[in-house]
Amino acid sequence: MPDSLRIQHRKLEFKRLIPSYLLSHHTLLTLLWIIGFVVIVIWQRTAVERLLIYRGLAPPPRPIPMLRPLVFNLSDFGAVGDGVTVNTKAFERAISEIKKRGGGQLNVQPGYWLTAPFNLTSHMTLFLAENAVILGIDDENYWTLLPPLPSYGYGRERHGPRYGSLIHGQNLKDVVITGHNGTINGQGRSWWEKYRKNLLNYTRGPLLQLMWSRDIHISDVTFRDSPFWTLHPYDCENVVIRNVTILAPLTEAPNTDGIDPDSCVDMVIEDSYISTGDDGVAIKSGWDQYGIAYSRPSSNITIRNLTVRSMVSAGVSIGSEMSGGVSNIIVENLLVWNSKRGIRIKTSAGRGGYIRHVIYRNLTLQNVRVGIVIKTDYNEHPDEGYDPNALPVIEDISFTGIRGQGVRIPARIYGSPEIPVQNITFQDMTVGITYKKKRIFQCSFVQGRVIGKIFPAPCENLDWYDDEGKLVRQSTNKNTQDLDYDG
Numbered sequence: 001m002p003d004s005l006r007i008q009h010r011k012l013e014f015k016r017l018i019p020s021y022l023l024s025h026h027t028l029l030t031l032l033w034i035i036g037f038v039v040i041v042i043w044q045r046t047a048v049e050r051l052l053i054y055r056g057l058a059p060p061p062r063p064i065p066m067l068r069p070l071v072f073n074l075s076d077f078g079a080v081g082d083g084v085t086v087n088t089k090a091f092e093r094a095i096s097e098i099k100k101r102g103g104g105q106l107n108v109q110p111g112y113w114l115t116a117p118f119n120l121t122s123h124m125t126l127f128l129a130e131n132a133v134i135l136g137i138d139d140e141n142y143w144t145l146l147p148p149l150p151s152y153g154y155g156r157e158r159h160g161p162r163y164g165s166l167i168h169g170q171n172l173k174d175v176v177i178t179g180h181n182g183t184i185n186g187q188g189r190s191w192w193e194k195y196r197k198n199l200l201n202y203t204r205g206p207l208l209q210l211m212w213s214r215d216i217h218i219s220d221v222t223f224r225d226s227p228f229w230t231l232h233p234y235d236c237e238n239v240v241i242r243n244v245t246i247l248a249p250l251t252e253a254p255n256t257d258g259i260d261p262d263s264c265v266d267m268v269i270e271d272s273y274i275s276t277g278d279d280g281v282a283i284k285s286g287w288d289q290y291g292i293a294y295s296r297p298s299s300n301i302t303i304r305n306l307t308v309r310s311m312v313s314a315g316v317s318i319g320s321e322m323s324g325g326v327s328n329i330i331v332e333n334l335l336v337w338n339s340k341r342g343i344r345i346k347t348s349a350g351r352g353g354y355i356r357h358v359i360y361r362n363l364t365l366q367n368v369r370v371g372i373v374i375k376t377d378y379n380e381h382p383d384e385g386y387d388p389n390a391l392p393v394i395e396d397i398s399f400t401g402i403r404g405q406g407v408r409i410p411a412r413i414y415g416s417p418e419i420p421v422q423n424i425t426f427q428d429m430t431v432g433i434t435y436k437k438k439r440i441f442q443c444s445f446v447q448g449r450v451i452g453k454i455f456p457a458p459c460e461n462l463d464w465y466d467d468e469g470k471l472v473r474q475s476t477n478k479n480t481q482d483l484d485y486d487g
Contacts, residue, residue, distance in 0.1 A: 061110065062180050067125045070104035072097065074113065081111020083135060088142075091118040098124050103174075108132045108182060116142035117205070120169040128182025128221055136166040136207070136227075138187040140194070143205060144168075149234065151263060151286030151294035151324065153382040156203045157195075163205035165232065172213040181245075183222040184208065191227035192253050204228035204255070210236055219243050229257045230276065235296050239267040246274045250311040253277030258308070260284055263296035263324055269303045279344075280308035280336075282317040283326055285353065288386040291323025292352045298324070303331045310336075314344035315368075320378040322392065323353040330359045337366040342404075345394065346378040349418060352390035358397045365404030371431060372399065372411040376419040395422040397448075402429040409435055410456055415445030417479075424448035426462070430455045445479050 072094055075081070079090035095118065098104040103123030110131040117136075120126065128134065137143075145161040148154055155162055166186055169175060186207040194200050207226035210216055214237040223230050224247040231246070233239050241259060248256035258274035261267050262284040274280040285291060285298045308315035315336030318326050336342040342365045345355055365371045374394065394415070404410070410431040415421040425448055433440055433456055443459035450458045452467045464473040 061130050064107050064109075064127055064129055064180075066105070067127065067176065067178075068103060068105040068123075070098070070101055071107065072104060073107045073109060075109060079113060081109065081113045081132075083112030083114055085114060086116065086137065087113050088116040088118060091115055095119065095121050095124070108134060108179075115166075117144050117164050117166050117168060120167065120172060120175055120210075122172045123174045125176040125178065126167075128177075128179030128184070130180040130182065132179065132182035134167075134182075134184045136184075136186045138190040140191070140200065140202075145202060146205075148203075151291045151296065152321070153287060153290040155382075156287075158201060158203050160202060162203035163227070165206040165209035167208045169210045170212055172210060172216075174215045175210065175213065176217045177208070177221060178217070178219045179221050181220055181222055183224060185224050186226040186230075188225040188227040188248065188253065188256065192256075195254060196252075206230065206232040206260075208232065209234060212236070214238050216240070217242075221245075222247065224248065225253070226256050228255050229260045231259045233261055233264050233267070235263040236261075236267075237265045239264060241267075241269045242271050244272045246272070246276060246280075248276040250275065250277060250309065257282050257313075261298055261301055262286075262321075263294070264298050265300055267301045269301070269306070271305045273307045275309040277312055278310065279313045279317040280306065280310050280315045282313075282319070283329065284319070284321045285324030285326055287321040287382050288323055288350050288352070289390070290382060291321060292390060294324060296324045297327060297353075298322075299327045299329075301329050303329075303334070305333045307335045307337070308339070310339045310341070312340060314341035314373070315339055316342075317344045317346060318355055318358070319344075319346040320348065320351070320380065322347055322355060323351045323390075325353040326355045327357045329357070330361075331363070332359075332361045334360075334362070335364045335366070336368055339368050340370070341373050342368045342371045342407075344373040344375065345397070346373075346375045347392045347394070347419070348376060348378045348380075349388050349392075350379075350381055350386040350390055351392045352387070354393040354395075355397075356393065356395045359400075360398065360402075361400040363399070363402050363404075365402070365407050365431065367406040368404065369407075370409045370412055371402070371404060371407045372413070374413045374415070374421055374424075376414060376416050376421075391418055393422075394419065397421070397423070398425040398427075399429065400425075400427045402426075402431060404431040407431050407433055409433075409440050409442065411459075412442045413444070413446045413459075414442070417445060420445045420447060422447050424462070425451065426454055426458060427451040428454070447475070 077090040079087040099121040105125040144164040209232040211234040222245040246258040256277040443461040
């Protein structure tokens with residue numbers, strides 16, 4: 001057979017071996033695309049596998065800084081961070097050693113460190129490493145019982161003793177709680193369920209409570225799911241809380257306030273995020289006759305640069321337990337979003353005390369039902385022994401630089417004939433509203449002023465001055481108590 005015929009015969013045999021649909025250019029391109037896609041997938045998978053194999057070459061966790069001359073690790077005292085082993089004794093041994101040495105730093109390394117309540121000591125730093133989690137035992141039988149707070153009478157929720165906090169301290173000086181954003185988790189869900197079912201015999205305890213202490217610094221830690229109030233400095237002085245995150249479910253987590261300064265002096269709360277089942281921050285100073293007798297005010301407190309969410313109460317509150325007095329408060333650069341209220345002052349007859357010299361400035365309210373609330377009929381009392389003639393004084397409150405969108409009622413200032421709100425000032429306020437009824441800036445038994453133009457238009461109880469201080473409109477008596485919204 002000639003060579004040319006032999007070659008032609010081989011080509012025909014090759015075509016018979018390959019299905020005809022593979023000879024189409026369109027089909028060939030599709031086939032090449034599929035092959036390329038499979039190659040890329042295989043390459044990605046092997047790349048991930050190589051990354052996992054050489055994971056040890058990744059940057060190590062951040063080293064724990066040495067903040068005091070003497071440093072201990074919790075694991076050195078027999079603690080096991082497996083989330084199951086109870087490490088209370090290890091915490092106690094470590095802190096006892098720090099106390100014996102006159103101070104030191106306790107490092108909580110990465111892991112889940114289950115514990116019952118324990119006490120801190122003076123001149124101590126508690127450092128939570130990245131991925132370190134302190135877990136509170138959720139069985140109340142492990143929680144210490146303490147006497148009621150002296151300014152609250154027989155107990156906040158139940159008469160008699162109260163549960164102590166997970167982390168506690170009394171009469172301390174120079175205490176630091178910080179870290180690389182480690183977490184203190186109160187595992188509060190079982191507490192909340194038992195509280196709702198009335199199964200607890202005593203008042204729930206906070207997550208962290210320091211009493212009669214000074215020179216406290218708390219920063220760079222996440223606090224979550226407290227059984228009750230989260231951070232509760234009580235009768236403390238010189239306290240700084242900075243760059244913390246405080247979390248609890250927005251509903252069905254009763255009384256999980258974020259930070260409750262209580263009879264505290266010289267305090268700063270700043271640069272933090274709070275989302276809880278009650279007030280973000282609530283300044284307090286005792287309850288009715290017991291707070292009056294204890295007579296320790298909260299004063300010189302600055303709250304700034306916070307982002308807060310509260311679907312149940314307010315971003316920042318004063319009261320309702322304010323019987324020792326609250327004064328010289330600055331709240332500035334505050335964002336409250338998707339919340340029930342932005343700012344709230346709450347008190348009632350029987351509280352006594354005062355709320356005065358309070359400055360709010362640069363507030364942003366986003367999708368907040370009621371922006372600013374002052375309420376004087378918060379009638380919750382420790383027992384029948386309160387004095388209904390002990391009337392609180394509310395005076396010298398100013399609001400400047402208020403912005404917002406999606407606000408239902410911008411302001412509800414509700415004084416009473418017995419407890420009027422005096423010398424209140426609004427300036428530079430523009431709030432976008434969602435409630436189209438006429439009275440959305442609600443006032444009752446209020447005396448004060450508006451400076452310049454604000455939106456929405458203020459209530460007629462307030463004098464209206466222009467920016468140069470000239471009286472534009474004098475107030476008229478509009479002290480109706482027929483309000484169409486319960487703030």
